[in-house]
Amino acid sequence: MDNILDIKELGKMIDEIETAANGLIEKAQGIQAIERNAERILASTTMLKINVSDLIN
Protein backbone atom coordinates (compact mmCIF):
# COMPACT_ATOMS: atom_id res chain seq x y z
CA MET A 1 0.00 0.00 0.00
CA ASP A 2 1.32 3.41 -0.99
CA ASN A 3 1.33 5.54 2.13
CA ILE A 4 3.47 8.29 0.73
CA LEU A 5 1.49 11.47 0.34
CA ASP A 6 3.11 14.79 -0.38
CA ILE A 7 1.19 17.02 2.01
CA LYS A 8 3.33 20.02 1.16
CA GLU A 9 2.43 19.62 -2.51
CA LEU A 10 -1.26 19.36 -1.57
CA GLY A 11 -0.91 22.47 0.57
CA LYS A 12 0.61 24.35 -2.35
CA MET A 13 -2.29 23.35 -4.60
CA ILE A 14 -4.78 24.50 -1.94
CA ASP A 15 -2.99 27.87 -1.75
CA GLU A 16 -3.28 28.16 -5.52
CA ILE A 17 -7.04 27.61 -5.36
CA GLU A 18 -7.27 30.30 -2.70
CA THR A 19 -5.20 32.71 -4.74
CA ALA A 20 -7.30 32.04 -7.85
CA ALA A 21 -10.60 32.54 -5.96
CA ASN A 22 -9.36 35.79 -4.42
CA GLY A 23 -8.22 36.87 -7.89
CA LEU A 24 -11.70 36.24 -9.26
CA ILE A 25 -13.22 38.44 -6.55
CA GLU A 26 -10.70 41.21 -7.23
CA LYS A 27 -11.34 41.21 -10.97
CA ALA A 28 -15.11 40.64 -10.82
CA GLN A 29 -15.89 44.38 -10.82
CA GLY A 30 -18.83 43.76 -8.53
CA ILE A 31 -20.46 41.04 -10.61
CA GLN A 32 -22.27 39.07 -7.92
CA ALA A 33 -22.40 35.82 -9.86
CA ILE A 34 -18.61 35.80 -9.81
CA GLU A 35 -18.01 37.22 -6.34
CA ARG A 36 -20.46 35.06 -4.45
CA ASN A 37 -19.44 31.83 -6.17
CA ALA A 38 -15.79 32.63 -5.56
CA GLU A 39 -16.65 33.28 -1.88
CA ARG A 40 -18.17 29.80 -1.74
CA ILE A 41 -15.01 28.33 -3.27
CA LEU A 42 -13.05 30.08 -0.52
CA ALA A 43 -15.29 28.55 2.16
CA SER A 44 -14.65 25.08 0.73
CA THR A 45 -10.96 25.89 0.40
CA THR A 46 -10.87 26.63 4.11
CA MET A 47 -12.13 23.09 4.74
CA LEU A 48 -9.21 21.79 2.68
CA LYS A 49 -6.88 23.94 4.77
CA ILE A 50 -8.38 22.55 7.99
CA ASN A 51 -7.97 18.99 6.71
CA VAL A 52 -4.56 19.33 5.09
CA SER A 53 -2.73 22.66 5.23
CA ASP A 54 -2.99 23.04 9.03
CA LEU A 55 -0.87 19.90 9.31
CA ILE A 56 2.05 21.52 7.51
CA ASN A 57 4.44 23.23 9.90
Add this chain to the structure above:
Amino acid sequence: MFVKSERFWNPLLETLPREKIRELQVKKFRRIMKWAFEHSKFHHQLYKDAGMEPGDVKTMADIARVPKVEKSMMRGIQKKDPYPYGDMLCVPLEDVSEFRQTSGTTGQPVYQPDTWQDWEWWAEAWAYILYSQGYRKSDRVFIPFGYNIFVAFWAGHYGAEKLGCEVVPGGVLNTEARLLKMQELKATATMATPTYILGMADTARKKLGIDPATDLNIQKITCAGEPGASIPTTKKRMEEAWGAKVYDHIGATEIGAWSYECEEQPGGLHVNEGLFLVQIEDVETGEIIEEPNKRGKMVITAFDRLAQPCIRFDSKDIIMWHEQECPCGRTFRMIKGGVVGRADDITKVKGVLLAPTAIEEAVRGVPELGDEYEVTVTKKGDTDDISLKVELQTEAENLKEKVLAKLNDQLRLKTNLRYNISFHPYGSLPRYDVKAKRFKDLRKDH
Protein backbone atom coordinates in the same frame (compact mmCIF):
# COMPACT_ATOMS: atom_id res chain seq x y z
CA MET B 1 3.03 8.70 6.94
CA PHE B 2 -0.64 8.05 7.57
CA VAL B 3 -2.97 5.09 7.74
CA LYS B 4 -4.50 4.68 4.29
CA SER B 5 -7.92 3.17 4.81
CA GLU B 6 -11.45 3.59 3.58
CA ARG B 7 -12.52 3.69 7.22
CA PHE B 8 -11.57 7.31 7.62
CA TRP B 9 -13.00 10.53 6.26
CA ASN B 10 -9.59 12.11 6.75
CA PRO B 11 -6.84 9.69 7.80
CA LEU B 12 -4.36 12.59 7.92
CA LEU B 13 -6.12 13.96 10.99
CA GLU B 14 -7.90 10.91 12.39
CA THR B 15 -4.73 8.82 12.69
CA LEU B 16 -2.33 11.60 13.60
CA PRO B 17 0.03 10.54 16.43
CA ARG B 18 -1.07 11.86 19.83
CA GLU B 19 1.84 14.24 20.29
CA LYS B 20 1.16 15.77 16.88
CA ILE B 21 -2.52 16.21 17.76
CA ARG B 22 -1.52 18.11 20.91
CA GLU B 23 0.84 20.35 18.94
CA LEU B 24 -1.83 21.05 16.35
CA GLN B 25 -4.39 21.84 19.05
CA VAL B 26 -2.16 24.41 20.77
CA LYS B 27 -1.43 26.05 17.39
CA LYS B 28 -5.11 26.15 16.44
CA PHE B 29 -6.18 27.38 19.86
CA ARG B 30 -3.78 30.32 19.61
CA ARG B 31 -5.15 31.11 16.14
CA ILE B 32 -8.84 31.18 17.16
CA MET B 33 -8.02 33.14 20.32
CA LYS B 34 -6.16 35.71 18.18
CA TRP B 35 -9.15 35.90 15.81
CA ALA B 36 -11.56 36.54 18.69
CA PHE B 37 -9.20 38.98 20.44
CA GLU B 38 -8.95 41.05 17.27
CA HIS B 39 -12.57 40.84 16.08
CA SER B 40 -14.87 40.59 19.13
CA LYS B 41 -15.19 43.39 21.68
CA PHE B 42 -16.38 40.88 24.24
CA HIS B 43 -13.39 38.56 23.85
CA HIS B 44 -10.92 41.44 23.69
CA GLN B 45 -12.12 42.73 27.04
CA LEU B 46 -12.35 39.23 28.54
CA TYR B 47 -8.72 38.45 27.76
CA LYS B 48 -7.49 41.93 28.62
CA ASP B 49 -9.16 41.72 32.03
CA ALA B 50 -7.41 38.38 32.59
CA GLY B 51 -4.07 39.88 31.54
CA MET B 52 -3.72 37.44 28.65
CA GLU B 53 -3.02 37.83 24.98
CA PRO B 54 -3.04 35.09 22.31
CA GLY B 55 0.76 35.16 22.08
CA ASP B 56 0.92 34.04 25.73
CA VAL B 57 -0.54 30.65 24.81
CA LYS B 58 2.29 28.22 24.12
CA THR B 59 1.24 25.05 25.96
CA MET B 60 -1.84 23.16 27.10
CA ALA B 61 -1.21 24.50 30.60
CA ASP B 62 -1.44 28.04 29.21
CA ILE B 63 -4.77 27.20 27.57
CA ALA B 64 -6.16 26.06 30.93
CA ARG B 65 -5.58 29.60 32.25
CA VAL B 66 -7.61 31.28 29.49
CA PRO B 67 -10.94 32.54 30.90
CA LYS B 68 -14.02 30.43 30.27
CA VAL B 69 -17.33 31.51 28.74
CA GLU B 70 -20.69 30.30 30.05
CA LYS B 71 -24.07 30.25 28.38
CA SER B 72 -25.43 32.70 30.96
CA MET B 73 -22.77 35.23 29.83
CA MET B 74 -23.87 34.78 26.21
CA ARG B 75 -27.44 35.66 27.15
CA GLY B 76 -26.19 38.98 28.55
CA ILE B 77 -23.93 39.63 25.55
CA GLN B 78 -26.82 39.15 23.15
CA LYS B 79 -28.69 42.06 24.70
CA LYS B 80 -25.99 44.36 23.26
CA ASP B 81 -25.44 45.58 19.70
CA PRO B 82 -25.30 44.46 16.96
CA TYR B 83 -28.80 43.07 17.25
CA PRO B 84 -29.55 40.18 17.76
CA TYR B 85 -26.10 38.70 18.45
CA GLY B 86 -24.24 41.25 20.56
CA ASP B 87 -20.57 42.07 20.72
CA MET B 88 -19.25 38.52 20.60
CA LEU B 89 -19.91 38.67 16.85
CA CYS B 90 -16.61 38.60 14.94
CA VAL B 91 -17.78 39.36 11.41
CA PRO B 92 -19.83 42.14 9.81
CA LEU B 93 -23.53 41.46 10.37
CA GLU B 94 -24.10 41.17 6.60
CA ASP B 95 -21.65 38.23 6.44
CA VAL B 96 -23.96 36.12 8.64
CA SER B 97 -25.77 33.66 6.38
CA GLU B 98 -27.33 31.28 8.92
CA PHE B 99 -29.40 31.84 12.04
CA ARG B 100 -30.07 29.08 14.54
CA GLN B 101 -30.87 29.11 18.24
CA THR B 102 -30.49 26.79 21.18
CA SER B 103 -33.53 24.84 22.33
CA GLY B 104 -33.82 26.76 25.59
CA THR B 105 -33.69 23.59 27.69
CA THR B 106 -31.66 25.45 30.35
CA GLY B 107 -33.20 28.91 29.99
CA GLN B 108 -33.48 31.78 27.51
CA PRO B 109 -32.37 30.50 24.06
CA VAL B 110 -29.01 31.68 22.74
CA TYR B 111 -28.81 32.88 19.14
CA GLN B 112 -26.14 31.45 16.90
CA PRO B 113 -24.89 33.30 13.82
CA ASP B 114 -22.84 31.43 11.23
CA THR B 115 -21.18 32.58 8.02
CA TRP B 116 -21.26 30.37 4.96
CA GLN B 117 -17.77 29.19 5.88
CA ASP B 118 -19.02 28.26 9.36
CA TRP B 119 -21.83 26.37 7.72
CA GLU B 120 -19.33 24.47 5.54
CA TRP B 121 -17.51 23.69 8.77
CA TRP B 122 -20.69 22.30 10.36
CA ALA B 123 -21.14 20.01 7.35
CA GLU B 124 -17.47 19.02 7.54
CA ALA B 125 -17.79 18.06 11.20
CA TRP B 126 -20.86 15.97 10.36
CA ALA B 127 -19.01 14.34 7.45
CA TYR B 128 -16.52 12.98 10.01
CA ILE B 129 -19.41 11.62 12.08
CA LEU B 130 -21.37 9.99 9.29
CA TYR B 131 -18.37 8.52 7.48
CA SER B 132 -17.17 6.90 10.71
CA GLN B 133 -20.62 5.33 11.09
CA GLY B 134 -20.53 3.74 7.66
CA TYR B 135 -22.53 6.28 5.64
CA ARG B 136 -21.43 6.23 2.02
CA LYS B 137 -22.51 7.61 -1.37
CA SER B 138 -24.82 4.66 -1.90
CA ASP B 139 -26.95 5.55 1.16
CA ARG B 140 -30.40 7.08 0.97
CA VAL B 141 -30.77 9.03 4.18
CA PHE B 142 -34.23 9.92 5.45
CA ILE B 143 -34.27 12.85 7.85
CA PRO B 144 -37.50 12.97 9.91
CA PHE B 145 -36.84 16.44 11.27
CA GLY B 146 -38.87 19.64 11.35
CA TYR B 147 -36.22 21.78 9.58
CA ASN B 148 -36.73 24.73 11.88
CA ILE B 149 -34.61 27.11 13.93
CA PHE B 150 -32.73 24.30 15.71
CA VAL B 151 -29.48 23.20 14.15
CA ALA B 152 -29.31 19.46 14.86
CA PHE B 153 -30.27 17.66 11.70
CA TRP B 154 -29.81 20.59 9.34
CA ALA B 155 -26.10 19.99 9.76
CA GLY B 156 -26.66 16.24 9.44
CA HIS B 157 -28.46 16.91 6.16
CA TYR B 158 -25.58 18.98 4.75
CA GLY B 159 -23.00 16.52 6.10
CA ALA B 160 -24.74 13.61 4.37
CA GLU B 161 -24.87 15.62 1.14
CA LYS B 162 -21.14 16.29 1.45
CA LEU B 163 -20.53 12.53 1.59
CA GLY B 164 -22.58 12.18 -1.57
CA CYS B 165 -25.55 10.45 0.04
CA GLU B 166 -29.03 10.95 -1.33
CA VAL B 167 -30.91 12.94 1.30
CA VAL B 168 -34.68 12.79 1.76
CA PRO B 169 -35.95 15.73 3.85
CA GLY B 170 -38.91 14.35 5.80
CA GLY B 171 -39.83 17.78 7.12
CA VAL B 172 -43.52 18.56 7.55
CA LEU B 173 -44.77 14.99 7.21
CA ASN B 174 -46.32 13.38 10.27
CA THR B 175 -44.81 10.24 11.80
CA GLU B 176 -46.99 7.80 9.85
CA ALA B 177 -46.26 9.54 6.53
CA ARG B 178 -42.54 9.59 7.32
CA LEU B 179 -42.53 5.86 8.00
CA LEU B 180 -44.44 5.09 4.83
CA LYS B 181 -42.05 7.25 2.79
CA MET B 182 -39.06 5.51 4.38
CA GLN B 183 -40.61 2.19 3.40
CA GLU B 184 -41.51 3.29 -0.13
CA LEU B 185 -38.03 4.70 -0.82
CA LYS B 186 -36.18 1.84 0.90
CA ALA B 187 -34.21 4.42 2.90
CA THR B 188 -31.02 2.94 4.34
CA ALA B 189 -30.30 5.37 7.17
CA THR B 190 -32.01 7.89 9.40
CA MET B 191 -31.25 10.39 12.16
CA ALA B 192 -33.34 11.51 15.15
CA THR B 193 -33.39 11.82 18.91
CA PRO B 194 -33.57 8.47 20.75
CA THR B 195 -37.03 9.47 21.96
CA TYR B 196 -38.27 9.90 18.41
CA ILE B 197 -36.54 6.74 17.14
CA LEU B 198 -38.42 4.72 19.78
CA GLY B 199 -41.62 6.69 19.15
CA MET B 200 -41.47 6.03 15.40
CA ALA B 201 -40.97 2.31 15.98
CA ASP B 202 -43.98 2.28 18.31
CA THR B 203 -46.14 4.13 15.76
CA ALA B 204 -45.00 1.78 12.99
CA ARG B 205 -46.02 -1.31 14.95
CA LYS B 206 -49.20 -0.02 16.60
CA LYS B 207 -50.69 2.23 13.93
CA LEU B 208 -49.33 0.93 10.64
CA GLY B 209 -48.74 -2.74 11.39
CA ILE B 210 -45.16 -2.31 10.17
CA ASP B 211 -42.24 -3.95 11.92
CA PRO B 212 -39.31 -1.57 11.33
CA ALA B 213 -36.83 -4.41 11.86
CA THR B 214 -38.18 -6.49 9.00
CA ASP B 215 -40.40 -4.24 6.87
CA LEU B 216 -38.04 -1.28 6.51
CA ASN B 217 -34.55 -1.13 5.05
CA ILE B 218 -32.93 1.15 7.66
CA GLN B 219 -29.45 -0.19 8.45
CA LYS B 220 -27.97 2.61 10.50
CA ILE B 221 -29.38 5.30 12.75
CA THR B 222 -27.55 8.35 14.05
CA CYS B 223 -28.88 9.83 17.26
CA ALA B 224 -28.41 13.28 18.72
CA GLY B 225 -30.02 15.63 21.20
CA GLU B 226 -30.36 13.21 24.10
CA PRO B 227 -27.97 10.73 25.75
CA GLY B 228 -30.07 7.62 24.91
CA ALA B 229 -27.82 6.13 22.22
CA SER B 230 -25.01 5.90 24.79
CA ILE B 231 -27.27 4.31 27.42
CA PRO B 232 -26.83 0.57 26.75
CA THR B 233 -30.43 -0.43 27.54
CA THR B 234 -31.94 2.34 25.39
CA LYS B 235 -29.50 1.61 22.55
CA LYS B 236 -30.46 -2.09 22.70
CA ARG B 237 -34.16 -1.22 22.51
CA MET B 238 -33.61 0.96 19.46
CA GLU B 239 -31.37 -1.56 17.69
CA GLU B 240 -33.85 -4.38 18.30
CA ALA B 241 -36.84 -2.29 17.24
CA TRP B 242 -35.23 -1.23 13.96
CA GLY B 243 -32.90 -4.17 13.23
CA ALA B 244 -30.25 -1.52 12.66
CA LYS B 245 -27.01 -0.25 14.17
CA VAL B 246 -27.57 2.79 16.36
CA TYR B 247 -24.76 5.31 16.76
CA ASP B 248 -24.46 8.27 19.07
CA HIS B 249 -23.18 11.72 18.29
CA ILE B 250 -22.91 14.74 20.56
CA GLY B 251 -23.01 18.32 19.49
CA ALA B 252 -24.53 21.61 20.50
CA THR B 253 -25.71 24.71 18.68
CA GLU B 254 -23.19 27.03 20.32
CA ILE B 255 -20.32 24.49 20.02
CA GLY B 256 -20.64 22.35 16.90
CA ALA B 257 -20.66 18.59 16.23
CA TRP B 258 -17.74 17.61 18.42
CA SER B 259 -17.91 13.86 18.94
CA TYR B 260 -18.98 10.63 17.34
CA GLU B 261 -19.36 6.95 17.98
CA CYS B 262 -17.67 4.95 15.22
CA GLU B 263 -18.71 1.64 13.64
CA GLU B 264 -16.81 -0.30 16.30
CA GLN B 265 -19.32 0.90 18.93
CA PRO B 266 -16.57 0.85 21.54
CA GLY B 267 -18.67 2.07 24.47
CA GLY B 268 -17.56 5.61 23.92
CA LEU B 269 -17.38 8.45 21.46
CA HIS B 270 -14.35 9.92 19.72
CA VAL B 271 -13.74 13.59 20.25
CA ASN B 272 -12.97 15.19 16.90
CA GLU B 273 -9.66 16.56 18.13
CA GLY B 274 -8.77 18.01 14.75
CA LEU B 275 -11.63 20.49 15.02
CA PHE B 276 -12.14 20.76 18.79
CA LEU B 277 -10.25 20.84 22.06
CA VAL B 278 -12.04 19.10 24.91
CA GLN B 279 -10.75 19.63 28.42
CA ILE B 280 -12.30 17.92 31.43
CA GLU B 281 -12.24 19.90 34.66
CA ASP B 282 -12.73 18.63 38.17
CA VAL B 283 -16.06 20.15 39.25
CA GLU B 284 -14.77 21.04 42.72
CA THR B 285 -11.15 22.09 42.11
CA GLY B 286 -11.15 23.13 38.45
CA GLU B 287 -8.04 20.97 37.88
CA ILE B 288 -7.72 19.45 34.40
CA ILE B 289 -8.46 15.71 34.43
CA GLU B 290 -6.31 13.65 32.06
CA GLU B 291 -6.78 10.20 33.58
CA PRO B 292 -9.64 7.92 32.44
CA ASN B 293 -12.81 7.04 34.37
CA LYS B 294 -12.87 10.25 36.39
CA ARG B 295 -15.91 12.40 35.85
CA GLY B 296 -15.61 16.13 35.32
CA LYS B 297 -17.09 19.09 33.51
CA MET B 298 -16.36 19.65 29.84
CA VAL B 299 -14.73 22.88 28.70
CA ILE B 300 -14.59 22.98 24.91
CA THR B 301 -13.10 25.04 22.11
CA ALA B 302 -14.07 24.93 18.44
CA PHE B 303 -10.95 25.87 16.49
CA ASP B 304 -12.46 26.98 13.22
CA ARG B 305 -15.81 28.60 13.92
CA LEU B 306 -15.51 32.28 13.17
CA ALA B 307 -18.75 34.32 13.38
CA GLN B 308 -19.40 33.62 17.06
CA PRO B 309 -16.39 31.74 18.38
CA CYS B 310 -16.66 29.00 20.96
CA ILE B 311 -13.51 29.31 23.07
CA ARG B 312 -13.19 27.59 26.46
CA PHE B 313 -16.96 27.20 26.64
CA ASP B 314 -18.13 25.76 29.94
CA SER B 315 -20.77 23.39 28.61
CA LYS B 316 -21.78 21.93 32.02
CA ASP B 317 -21.72 18.48 30.39
CA ILE B 318 -20.30 15.80 32.64
CA ILE B 319 -17.98 13.43 30.79
CA MET B 320 -14.97 11.19 31.44
CA TRP B 321 -12.10 9.91 29.33
CA HIS B 322 -12.23 6.29 28.17
CA GLU B 323 -9.41 4.05 29.38
CA GLN B 324 -9.11 2.27 26.02
CA GLU B 325 -7.94 3.10 22.56
CA CYS B 326 -10.49 2.29 19.88
CA PRO B 327 -9.83 -0.72 17.62
CA CYS B 328 -10.94 1.43 14.65
CA GLY B 329 -7.46 2.95 14.51
CA ARG B 330 -8.44 6.55 15.16
CA THR B 331 -6.05 8.27 17.50
CA PHE B 332 -8.70 10.76 18.65
CA ARG B 333 -9.38 10.18 22.35
CA MET B 334 -12.72 8.77 23.41
CA ILE B 335 -15.11 9.79 26.14
CA LYS B 336 -16.68 6.87 27.93
CA GLY B 337 -20.43 6.37 27.68
CA GLY B 338 -21.12 9.77 26.11
CA VAL B 339 -22.35 12.67 28.20
CA VAL B 340 -23.17 11.04 31.53
CA GLY B 341 -25.02 14.04 32.90
CA ARG B 342 -25.03 17.79 33.20
CA ALA B 343 -23.51 19.70 36.07
CA ASP B 344 -26.85 21.43 36.58
CA ASP B 345 -28.87 18.17 36.17
CA ILE B 346 -27.06 15.99 38.64
CA THR B 347 -28.80 16.64 41.88
CA LYS B 348 -28.72 15.38 45.44
CA VAL B 349 -31.80 13.41 46.39
CA LYS B 350 -32.00 11.95 49.89
CA GLY B 351 -28.30 12.82 50.18
CA VAL B 352 -27.37 10.71 47.15
CA LEU B 353 -26.11 12.18 43.85
CA LEU B 354 -28.62 11.29 41.16
CA ALA B 355 -28.11 11.54 37.39
CA PRO B 356 -31.42 11.26 35.48
CA THR B 357 -29.72 9.09 32.83
CA ALA B 358 -29.30 6.34 35.46
CA ILE B 359 -33.09 6.15 35.85
CA GLU B 360 -33.48 5.84 32.09
CA GLU B 361 -30.95 3.00 32.04
CA ALA B 362 -32.92 1.17 34.77
CA VAL B 363 -36.37 1.61 33.18
CA ARG B 364 -35.22 0.68 29.68
CA GLY B 365 -33.52 -2.39 31.12
CA VAL B 366 -36.91 -3.93 31.98
CA PRO B 367 -38.34 -5.28 28.72
CA GLU B 368 -41.92 -5.51 30.07
CA LEU B 369 -42.03 -1.72 30.42
CA GLY B 370 -42.83 0.78 27.66
CA ASP B 371 -40.30 3.34 26.50
CA GLU B 372 -41.84 6.28 28.36
CA TYR B 373 -41.53 7.17 32.02
CA GLU B 374 -41.74 10.25 34.21
CA VAL B 375 -39.82 11.12 37.36
CA THR B 376 -40.89 13.80 39.85
CA VAL B 377 -38.88 14.76 42.92
CA THR B 378 -40.79 16.59 45.65
CA LYS B 379 -40.20 17.42 49.28
CA LYS B 380 -42.54 15.97 51.89
CA GLY B 381 -41.66 17.65 55.18
CA ASP B 382 -37.91 17.23 55.48
CA THR B 383 -37.75 14.20 53.23
CA ASP B 384 -37.22 13.98 49.48
CA ASP B 385 -39.74 11.86 47.65
CA ILE B 386 -39.23 10.41 44.19
CA SER B 387 -42.24 9.32 42.20
CA LEU B 388 -41.68 7.26 39.08
CA LYS B 389 -44.48 6.67 36.60
CA VAL B 390 -43.98 3.84 34.13
CA GLU B 391 -46.08 2.12 31.49
CA LEU B 392 -46.55 -1.63 31.33
CA GLN B 393 -46.48 -3.22 27.91
CA THR B 394 -50.00 -4.42 27.15
CA GLU B 395 -48.92 -8.06 27.02
CA ALA B 396 -47.29 -7.77 30.47
CA GLU B 397 -50.34 -6.56 32.40
CA ASN B 398 -50.54 -9.73 34.47
CA LEU B 399 -46.91 -9.51 35.51
CA LYS B 400 -47.13 -6.31 37.58
CA GLU B 401 -45.61 -7.73 40.79
CA LYS B 402 -42.74 -9.42 38.97
CA VAL B 403 -42.00 -6.29 36.92
CA LEU B 404 -42.11 -4.10 40.03
CA ALA B 405 -39.54 -6.29 41.78
CA LYS B 406 -37.32 -6.27 38.69
CA LEU B 407 -37.55 -2.48 38.33
CA ASN B 408 -36.83 -1.90 42.03
CA ASP B 409 -33.72 -4.07 41.73
CA GLN B 410 -32.50 -2.15 38.68
CA LEU B 411 -33.14 1.23 40.31
CA ARG B 412 -31.38 0.23 43.52
CA LEU B 413 -28.42 -1.04 41.52
CA LYS B 414 -28.13 1.97 39.23
CA THR B 415 -29.11 4.82 41.60
CA ASN B 416 -29.04 3.49 45.17
CA LEU B 417 -32.40 5.15 45.87
CA ARG B 418 -35.98 4.07 46.57
CA TYR B 419 -38.90 5.26 44.42
CA ASN B 420 -42.69 5.40 44.68
CA ILE B 421 -43.48 3.52 41.50
CA SER B 422 -46.87 3.67 39.80
CA PHE B 423 -48.01 1.78 36.73
CA HIS B 424 -49.99 3.55 34.02
CA PRO B 425 -51.80 2.24 30.97
CA TYR B 426 -49.65 1.86 27.88
CA GLY B 427 -49.70 5.08 25.84
CA SER B 428 -50.94 7.34 28.66
CA LEU B 429 -47.66 9.14 29.52
CA PRO B 430 -46.59 12.12 27.38
CA ARG B 431 -44.87 11.40 24.08
CA TYR B 432 -42.15 13.71 22.73
CA ASP B 433 -40.99 14.36 19.17
CA VAL B 434 -37.70 16.03 19.96
CA LYS B 435 -36.09 16.43 23.37
CA ALA B 436 -38.00 14.72 26.15
CA LYS B 437 -38.56 16.25 29.60
CA ARG B 438 -39.01 13.22 31.81
CA PHE B 439 -37.30 14.46 34.97
CA LYS B 440 -38.96 17.10 37.14
CA ASP B 441 -37.44 18.39 40.34
CA LEU B 442 -40.16 20.33 42.17
CA ARG B 443 -38.25 20.94 45.39
CA LYS B 444 -37.89 24.65 46.05
CA ASP B 445 -34.69 24.69 48.08
CA HIS B 446 -32.57 21.93 46.59
